[in-house]
Amino acid sequence: MDNVEAKADAMLRSPLGCGFLLAAEASGLPPEEIASQLICLYLSAYASRDVGVWQPDYQRIRVEILRQGQRHRDLAISILEQPAAADWFGPLDPTKQVVVLRNQQAxxxxxxxxxxxxxxxxxxxxxxxxxxxxxxxxxNRVASIFVGLDLPIGDIGIGHEPPYKCWLLKAEQSVRVFEIDGAQAWHELCVRYPAVGSSTHNTPDFSMDEGRIVPDWGAVANDWDAVHLSLGGLLTADQVRVQSESGWTYHWSWDIEQTLWLRWVFSGVEPLPDHEPQASPLEGLFHPLFVSRAGIY
Structure with a gap:
């Protein structure tokens, strides 16, 4: 997506995108600070936590966050117009990838x-x-995985204990990366490399509809080295249902900006200083969670 207004409208279709805008508005910060590297990751992390599908009364929260988010289109545009937001939608920089592994082995x-x-x-x-x-x-020592561990978000922190050992992985610029910059890109990935969604688990949108398709990762690996969910992709694809003749998709559970590497294509592995848990720069603004502050519960 190249058009700022199109990106803003896509954010308004995602509960996580709307949650981000509600949190941004509540913070009182100016657009240039909201778009800055550290603040935007924390705002998206709080939004990701607020719209987690397994929290009590999720459906009502989702509907209310989507409803309230619609009034913040102008805010979305003003944030997306900031120079710092220029790379929210990719492409991936394959030379600046950090990994934290549960087994703490390189x-x-x-x-x-x-x-x-x-x-x-x-x-x-x-x-x-x-x-x-x-x-x-x-x-600049800031990464979404660190924010995800520090809050924590979803199951990112499960099996991890601080201090967190981390490594910088470097790949060539020529690596083949499928960019998830929105809900339509996720749908395209699933349609091109389809597998049937699980019938033994409740579908993530709780509809129980048949026909959900998900990526067949083994098939994806035949054509691509990695799949990158950009920050912009997270804010516009998360929990958005896309339907076509091939089936329907509903991106969820990735929680943060991240890349799944399907092949070992790295030319270097460099140990980094351990990551120690950090306090949120927004601490005090978002406790309790924004959905509670907004009277959604």
């Missing part, structure tokens, strides 16, 4: 396990691969 070619087909039931449900490596983009 990643390597010998330990790397590529995604394969057929998918497990969990992969059909969660829309993620059990294999491969997940990284986040590191800029």
């Amino acid at each position: 990643p390597s070619l010998t330990s790397f396990v590529a995604p394969n087909s057929p998918l497990s039931n969990w992969e059909r449900y969660a829309e993620k691969s059990e294999n491969g490596i997940y990284t986040s983009t590191l800029v």
Whole structure:
């Protein structure tokens, strides 16, 4: 998506995008500060937590956040017009990828396990691969994985204990990266490499509709080295249903900006200083969660 207004409208279709705008408005910060590297990651993290699908009364929260978010289109445009927001929608910088592994062992070619087909039931449900490596983009010691661990968000912190050992992975600029910059891009990935969504788990939008398709990661790996969910992609694709003749898709559970590496294509692995938990720069503004402050509960 190249047009600022189109990006703003896409944010308004996503509960997470609307949650981001509601949190941004409540913060009282100017657009240029909202768009800054650290603040935008924390705002998106709080929004991701607010619209988590497993919280009590999720459906009512989702509807209310979407309703309230519609009045903030002008704010969305003013944020997206900031120079700092220019790279929210990609492309990936493959030379600045940080990884934090639960086993705290340095990643390597010998330990790397590529995604394969057929998918497990969990992969059909969660829309993620059990294999491969997940990284986040590191800029000035700031990365979405660090924010996700510090808050924490979803299941990102499960199995991790501070201090967090992390490594910088470097790949060539020529790597083949499928960019998820919105709900339509996620739908395209699923349509091009389809697998049937899990029938043994409740569908993530709780509709129980048949016909949900998810990516077959083994098939994706035949054509691509990585799949990157940009920050803009997260804010516009999360929990947005897209329907076509091929089926329907509903992106969820990725929680933060991140890249799934389907192949070992790294030319360098560099240990970084351990990440120590950090306090949120927005602490005090968002406790309790914004949805509680907004009277949605």
